[in-house]
Amino acid sequence: MKFNNRNVFISPKAKLGNNVRIGDNTAIYDNVEIGDDSVICDNCVIGEPPNAYYSAKTYENPKTIIGRNAMIRSYSIIYAGTQAGDHFNTGHRAIVRENTIMGHYCSVGSQSIIQGNATLGNYTRLHTNVLIATKSILGDFVYIYPFVCFSNDPHPPSDIVLAPEVGDFTQVAVHCALLPGVKIGKMCLIAANTTVVRDVPDESLVVGNPGKIVGPVSMVKSKEFPGQNHYPWMYTFERGMPWEGIGYDKWKAEQSKINDNK
């Protein structure tokens, strides 16, 4: 099966933690650091050098950091200069360009691309085939669904970069386009195939092309628990969440205490 050490390239300048498994045909370039117990599957490239490498007379690969317990699936490309927290997860063929900073428990789905210099909080997930434009900012627990595209040029082509921002807990459903510079608040739901053309306040439900606010997100009824609201979803969903088994409010209270003691 896997991990036969076939055709693997690991730079002598890379630092691998304990119990790191590297798949066949994978390349780990200079100045990559990978945390303990991580799995890098077959055919991956970690520490992919940005453009300067091809033209510079002297070149030093920027540091690339992958936390502990990563699971990076085959054919993914993580550029040099990028950092992922612990429990980083990718699908197949994810691309994360340079100087992207990701928190813990982030996930980048198959064929999704982060174009670089972006920021993702903790527990933020990109599903399959998502495109995150350069300099985008995503909070914690943000989920972006397939074929969503963030854009950042208000009148292409131009020299202006206006990246979108998405607040904590917000869900952006399949096939949405976020226009340059839109700021979406916390705990919003952007419905499938919506074009987000202006800023969206917290807890809004947005639908259509152009996207319109049709009400508070609390108007969406649960299909799981009849008569109840589904949103805010922190109270109705806990699989894999840090509040699993204890509930969101208790977890949040504990987090506040931890932060107070710092």
Add this chain to the structure above:
Amino acid sequence: MKFNNRNVFISPKAKLGNNVRIGDNTAIYDNVEIGDDSVICDNCVIGEPPNAYYSAKTYENPKTIIGRNAMIRSYSIIYAGTQAGDHFNTGHRAIVRENTIMGHYCSVGSQSIIQGNATLGNYTRLHTNVLIATKSILGDFVYIYPFVCFSNDPHPPSDIVLAPEVGDFTQVAVHCALLPGVKIGKMCLIAANTTVVRDVPDESLVVGNPGKIVGPVSMVKSKEFPGQNHYPWMYTFERGMPWEGIGYDKWKAEQSKINDNK
């Protein structure tokens, strides 16, 4: 040219039929069976183990079956536990996740992804960049065009999986989104960039966001044969179809006889 037997990995537990060609850099994992006269091009992975492989102390790769006369193009990944009938065809970088069952003459285009536990009938084709959600059910002769996304979570995130179903002969044009759990009937045409938000009866033409039924599919006039209808397309298109040269009605009558004799 190709098939130089460079950097190939074939598990001793895989079974390859007669005249199977395996491309360079390809991996065929445990318990894969490939039918006679199939071509697996370069850089493919057949029998990709699902997540359990990375954590299980003992692991047995589920059986993966690829029928005869397959043409699997380079960089495709077929998960363990999946079955394809004869004449299976992929573009480059197709992904078919675990426990998907596909009939004969199915095709999965370049960069298209089937997320697993899905069912496809015979002669069903996914064009380029299609995403089929977990547990989706597609009938026979269904064609799905580029950038179409099936979704399956009615209010994300949740623990409910409501996958779409698409009936025989239905055509879903480019850039459509199918909302969770929609059932599209037989011989429908879903126009480009439509969001399918509710069930669609047989032989409907659906357009817009949200998608509306604008009439029967028979209202679409042929650009090939002026004054005639184009749909139902079984009467106007036969290239590569089993009724090629004899017509749909005669083929169908023959099929009925064959089924009666069983």
Add this chain to the structure above:
Amino acid sequence: MKFNNRNVFISPKAKLGNNVRIGDNTAIYDNVEIGDDSVICDNCVIGEPPNAYYSAKTYENPKTIIGRNAMIRSYSIIYAGTQAGDHFNTGHRAIVRENTIMGHYCSVGSQSIIQGNATLGNYTRLHTNVLIATKSILGDFVYIYPFVCFSNDPHPPSDIVLAPEVGDFTQVAVHCALLPGVKIGKMCLIAANTTVVRDVPDESLVVGNPGKIVGPVSMVKSKEFPGQNHYPWMYTFERGMPWEGIGYDKWKAEQSKINDNK
């Protein structure tokens, strides 16, 4: 770092110019010609044979031409029979199918696919995840943004191929669908998530699903230079353009003189 000459395949029938660098795991097939100072990164395939290769008893790979100063990023697949001018650039995993003719300074972004027999002028750029249908024709300085899909079958499935055409300088923003056979004029702006359903005259701004002409492109005001128009963009954007430093009008006048002297 890169270019270790690991697991490289170069056909003895390929012709490489001076100072061409070939990445690890890359295959260069028969009858490929690559111009001086080009970089082909890791895991690429140049001269990928079309279908005939797999069945033909005798097979000669068509000539594939890549100009000087190309930068082809990892995992890209360029089919045999395709030609790119000088300064050709790709992202990761671009696919350019057979018999596509591209001018100088063209660029095909990550995961973008040109389906073959297409024509691109000079300085034409496909951003990430673009799909260009067979036989499409794009002029000079055309920019196509992520998740844009060109389609070419007016009533699928059929035997008719009606590919879109896009005129010089036109910009097609993210998530647009171009219906079969539409002809978009020069210097148009197609807004995000627009479905282009009919021909578009020069200098139009098109918005919506179905796409409607909402005015001349000159009505879009600059966010960079308040009070000014942004379009025609040749007067407001010059980074990487041949008129950089001298202005569009002067460059155009020089081009006319050069053409007159031919």
